[in-house]
Amino acid sequence: GENVEQHPSTLSVQEGDSAVIKCTYSDSASNYFPWYKQELGKGPQLIIDIRSNVGEKKDQRIAVTLNKTAKHFSLHITETQPEDSAVYFCAAAFTDTASKLTFGTGTRLQVTL
Amino acid sequence: NAGVTQTPKFRILKIGQSMTLQCTQDMNHNYMYWYRQDPGMGLKLIYYSVGAGITDKGEVPNGYNVSRSTTEDFPLRLELAAPSQTSVYFCASSYGPETQYFGPGTRLLVL
Numbered sequence: 001g002e003n004v005e006q007h008p009s010t011l012s013v014q015e016g017d018s019a020v021i022k023c024t025y026s027d028s029a030s031n032y033f034p035w036y037k038q039e040l041g042k043g044p045q046l047i048i049d050i051r052s053n054v055g056e057k058k059d060q061r062i063a064v065t066l067n068k069t070a071k072h073f074s075l076h077i078t079e080t081q082p083e084d085s086a087v088y089f090c091a092a093a094f095t096d097t098a099s100k101l102t103f104g105t106g107t108r109l110q111v112t113l
Numbered sequence: 114n115a116g117v118t119q120t121p122k123f124r125i126l127k128i129g130q131s132m133t134l135q136c137t138q139d140m141n142h143n144y145m146y147w148y149r150q151d152p153g154m155g156l157k158l159i160y161y162s163v164g165a166g167i168t169d170k171g172e173v174p175n176g177y178n179v180s181r182s183t184t185e186d187f188p189l190r191l192e193l194a195a196p197s198q199t200s201v202y203f204c205a206s207s208y209g210p211e212t213q214y215f216g217p218g219t220r221l222l223v224l
Contacts (some may be wrong), residue, residue, distance in 0.1 A: 001172070006155075019154075043117075044203070059131065069174055089155055095210040098144055100158055101156075101213065102172075103156045104155050
């Protein structure tokens with residue numbers, strides 16, 4: 001089955017700096033790679049996703065890059081703000097009949113003033 | 114439009130007891146999923162459903178059962194609770210096989 005590794009497990013940045021979280025996956029058949037943000041006591045919320053036919057996707061301060069050859073993908077957050085502080089999860093899936101997501105172990109991002 | 118709702122929010126069970134975790138979505142989504150999240154870990158898929166009457170096992174199905182009699186509801190049943198089932202359980206739904214929307218979770222403690 002799919003295996004997703006995520007690094008780092010914790011990340012502390014100053015407000016305004018950029019944050020980068022990296023994930024690798026094992027199954028070359030995976031074709032869908034979402035990123036979720038989880039705030040304390042809440043369910044994960046999708047913030048951006050990318051499909052295997054695209055190398056990069058941006059949404060305001062958030063961007064995701066995908067390298068299919070190396071089987072890794074990354075989340076980039078620019079101009080970080082205190083409200084970006086949360087746990088971020090990457091995931092991967094082969095979307096045939098259902099998106100059976102395999103999640104990474106999460107990155108706790110702390111944005112300090 | 115409430116999205117995905119889960120009940121209860123928190124429950125304490127004794128070893129060997131049974132319970133049903135409820136999940137309802139009002140977005141007319143075909144796909145529904147159950148995950149568990151252990152402390153400091155990512156989510157693991159327990160069961161999923163691609164439509165009413167159709168369910169299938171995920172990565173960690175042992176000790177759980179599901180049913181899908183309607184599009185809206187996808188309950189998760191624990192028959193004989195064990196301490197290893199102490200976790201936070203999340204239900205999710207999606208229109209197609211991709212973007213999943215998660216509920217707020219049910220925290221379960223088995224003692």
